[in-house]
Amino acid sequence: MKMDRLKFYLVTDSDILRERDFYKSVEEALSGGVTCVQLREKNLLGKEFLIKAKKIRELTRKYNALFIVNDRIDIAMLSDADGVHVGQADLDILDVRKLIGSEKIVGVSASNIEEAILAEKNGADYIGVGSIFPTNTKKDAKNVYLNGLKEIKKNINIPIVAIGGIKEDNIKLIKDIGVNGYAIVSDILSAKNIKEKCENINLIIK
Template identity: 40%
Template sequence: MNIERKDLLLYAVTDRNFLHGISLEDAVEQAILGGATCIQLREKAVDEGELINRAKKLIEVCHRYNVPFIINDDYEAALKCGADGVHVGIEDAPVAEIRRIAGKNFIIGATAKTIEQARLAESSGADYLGVGAVFPSPTKKNALRITPELLKEICGSVSIPAVAIGGITAENVKAIAGCGQSGIAVVSALFGAEDVRAAAEKLTEASKAAL
């Protein structure tokens, strides 16, 4: 397994639009110091060259603390910049194709909203799943909602770990307690906080309590 369950306890997904006057590098470091166990760089509005430049700065921070660094969607950029892996959505490149190109040691995460999608991702070579949105999400307002019951069914249908995502806060995560997730993925609840490190600490404890 390229990523362990413990690496998904607090999976931080970046969004510079939420930052309060600090650089993304500083925000990511504060998140890690507060307990973030994996970092995903999400940049929807830049070209590949700029994505790689931004990624390299974060790789240095993440690897300083032995935290896996994932790029959203673009597996080619992830391979070029030396990222540990990629996370792909249902509409992105197939997991099997990425695994064939990237090799066995590259981390591949895949979004799953149904049991069928989860099982296909696992059989195609995915290392972990992202399942959601479990709550209304400020970053993906039209995202399909996943009930706690379906989250539990999806997590139980595969042997690879799954991280819950979508509108998760330290306060509402208790609603998915015991659903089988290995952790939570957060965006605004972390990078939108005035004190990123303190938010990460609170989210880490909440994630542990919900396992």
């Protein structure tokens, strides 16, 4: 089932990779067990973003992984992504759905129970809940912590992907809550051996 592939969710961040090859790094993550890639490129202009999206679309198809585009509905549609992920400050989910259609996945960020309930009510396919732990990769992230994640899990029926400061050494703290996916950024992209790091994480979340 398509939504099962939300389980091991990589969010890209070119800044963390520094000089390392972006596409090679993403492929290493996919070969290590990542089942979903969200392309998050806040500083790229449309043309460059689309080029990157099309290449990531090819890689995710190769590994039978989901491909989600952050924020940019136009890029998601033009690259034939599986879906789009939007934050609370982005377009309203009802408008997103009008643009992207019913066949595509729409994920919505939530940092509290009210945002999560509203997202589900308005038709989100999954909710990205965070930040679970403090993180430097998203400066404006609000902390939810484990208790907040538990509360949202109790009140939401659609899949939940936990995000924010999640690492190999703290992921077990989340596992008992029973989320559907784990979104990881820096712990994967800063690893010396990305494939090995992903294999290690995959053993924990299975």
